[in-house]
Amino acid sequence: MSLVFDSTTYEIKTLVHEGVTVTYRAFTHIPYVEKPVLPDWQCLSIYVPEAYYKDEASINGYNLATAPIFFPNAVGGYKPGKECEPEIWTDDNTGATHANSLFHALAHGYVVVSAGLRGRGMKDENDKFIGCAPAVICDLKAVIRYLRFNKGRVPGNVERIISNGTSAGGAISSLLGSTGNHPDYEPYLKAMGAANATDNIFAASCYCPITNLDHADMAYEWEFGRCGTKTPERETISKELQAMFPTYVNGLKLKDELGNALTLNANGTGAFADYVKEQVIMTCEKELTKGTDLSSYDWIVVKDGKVVDIDLTKYIFYRTRMKEAPAFDNIAMGTPENELFGNENTFYRHFTKFACEHSEVNGELAEEMQIKMMNPMNYIDDASATKAQYFRIRHGAIDRDTSLAIPVILATKLKNQGIDADFALPWGVPHAGDYDLDELFEWVDKVCAEP
Ligand code: DHB
Numbered sequence: 001m002s003l004v005f006d007s008t009t010y011e012i013k014t015l016v017h018e019g020v021t022v023t024y025r026a027f028t029h030i031p032y033v034e035k036p037v038l039p040d041w042q043c044l045s046i047y048v049p050e051a052y053y054k055d056e057a058s059i060n061g062y063n064l065a066t067a068p069i070f071f072p073n074a075v076g077g078y079k080p081g082k083e084c085e086p087e088i089w090t091d092d093n094t095g096a097t098h099a100n101s102l103f104h105a106l107a108h109g110y111v112v113v114s115a116g117l118r119g120r121g122m123k124d125e126n127d128k129f130i131g132c133a134p135a136v137i138c139d140l141k142a143v144i145r146y147l148r149f150n151k152g153r154v155p156g157n158v159e160r161i162i163s164n165g166t167s168a169g170g171a172i173s174s175l176l177g178s179t180g181n182h183p184d185y186e187p188y189l190k191a192m193g194a195a196n197a198t199d200n201i202f203a204a205s206c207y208c209p210i211t212n213l214d215h216a217d218m219a220y221e222w223e224f225g226r227c228g229t230k231t232p233e234r235e236t237i238s239k240e241l242q243a244m245f246p247t248y249v250n251g252l253k254l255k256d257e258l259g260n261a262l263t264l265n266a267n268g269t270g271a272f273a274d275y276v277k278e279q280v281i282m283t284c285e286k287e288l289t290k291g292t293d294l295s296s297y298d299w300i301v302v303k304d305g306k307v308v309d310i311d312l313t314k315y316i317f318y319r320t321r322m323k324e325a326p327a328f329d330n331i332a333m334g335t336p337e338n339e340l341f342g343n344e345n346t347f348y349r350h351f352t353k354f355a356c357e358h359s360e361v362n363g364e365l366a367e368e369m370q371i372k373m374m375n376p377m378n379y380i381d382d383a384s385a386t387k388a389q390y391f392r393i394r395h396g397a398i399d400r401d402t403s404l405a406i407p408v409i410l411a412t413k414l415k416n417q418g419i420d421a422d423f424a425l426p427w428g429v430p431h432a433g434d435y436d437l438d439e440l441f442e443w444v445d446k447v448c449a450e451p
Contacts, residue, residue, distance in 0.1 A: 034193025059109030166433025177204025207433030396429025
């Protein structure tokens with residue numbers, strides 16, 4: 001099977017949303033590896049503004065050769081993701097129509113690539129699980145290799161690929177941005193028959209990344225432990241995890257913008273906690289500047305028209321715990337993450353020593369390499385990994401699917417390595433993504449314009 005892109009087979013389609021007409025060329029369902037595990041899934045689609053095929057036409061200054069390639073992944077909950085299409089739908093409750101990010105990206109002048117990706121729960125005809133880690137990241141990398149292998153043949157600029165995802169999709173977007181060309185993934189890519197090309201990307205957009213899974217339980221208890229648990233047994237677990245977090249954070253040797261060490265005391269207070277708090281203060285201040293009345297939030301301290309402080313504990317109680325301890329590697333199994341770290345024959349496995357030692361179901365521990373390959377933190381300071389030049393990380397200020405500490409640690413680690421990481425905790429936003437596409441595209445245009 002050839003991985004050479006065929007530009008002669010396509011359909012032309014038109015969609016209209018709120019007065020905006022998007023006519024695009026759709027190259028669909030193209031296999032992106034030579035030896036797929038699931039031939040009907042490991043396919044990609046490419047969508048291109050049709051205007052680019054008319055002489056001299058450009059949108060926002062981009063043309064067929066220069067347009068950035070927007071690469072949203074459809075991964076949620078670490079489940080498989082299907083190739084998506086530009087789409088418009090009507091909200092049954094409100095009657096309002098919405099367009100997805102693919103539509104908006106085409107309207108803005110980007111080339112859009114969407115791919116089918118393996119995920120947890122998938123089985124082959126022999127009843128073997130075939131979507132466990134690291135399948136999803138290997139599929140993403142194979143897509144990038146396909147695009148770069150076809151440089152000059154595929155529409156768009158393959159040196160301006162911007163990955164985008166939400167939640168588990170945000171996590172794999174951050175992983176794609178952190179692990180470019182790293183040898184750890186090579187055997188898998190070879191086995192799949194991925195194209196012979198590099199797989200680093202230009203930029204990664206990550207909404208509420210559910211990442212750093214092997215440390216996310218400690219982070220969750222560091223933050224939400226104060227909200228209590230349902231049983232005395234889980235309370236003990238929570239306390240033990242909380243106590244482990246400062247050692248982890250201190251080992252990262254993170255620094256703030258001024259070079260101050262972001263450490264934690266044994267009781268969980270200290271410079272890192274203050275830094276997290278500072279990010280929340282900035283969010284509140286931005287909202288106040290917009291003219292929003294914040295007086296009903298008893299955890300926000302406003303003085304002389306400025307947000308001068310927040311009560312971190314009150315703020316955490318205001319958001320409250322969503323997941324029981326441990327939040328990700330459940331001692332009774334059953335989480336999406338336990339399933340992600342399964343293998344061919346085992347549905348659920350542990351991925352932290354802690355949960356394995358406390359396992360109520362005598363669960364197995366996943367292999368070290370499988371766990372390593374799913375965590376961007378392991379690659380950010382590894383010179384063998386080509387990092388994206390730009391990251392944009394957003395975690396809603398009322399999101400509690402993972403601890404605030406997780407995206408803060410990721411963004412800080414990137415910044416400490418000299419990588420441009422644009423980070424914010426948008427006010428009032430829960431666990432969600434793609435809610436600020438205008439700002440996202442503004443950022444894409446800005447970073448793409450840099451030499
Ligand atoms: C997602 C949400 C979670 O809370 C989680 O643990 C994993 C994935 C998601 O929405 O993708």
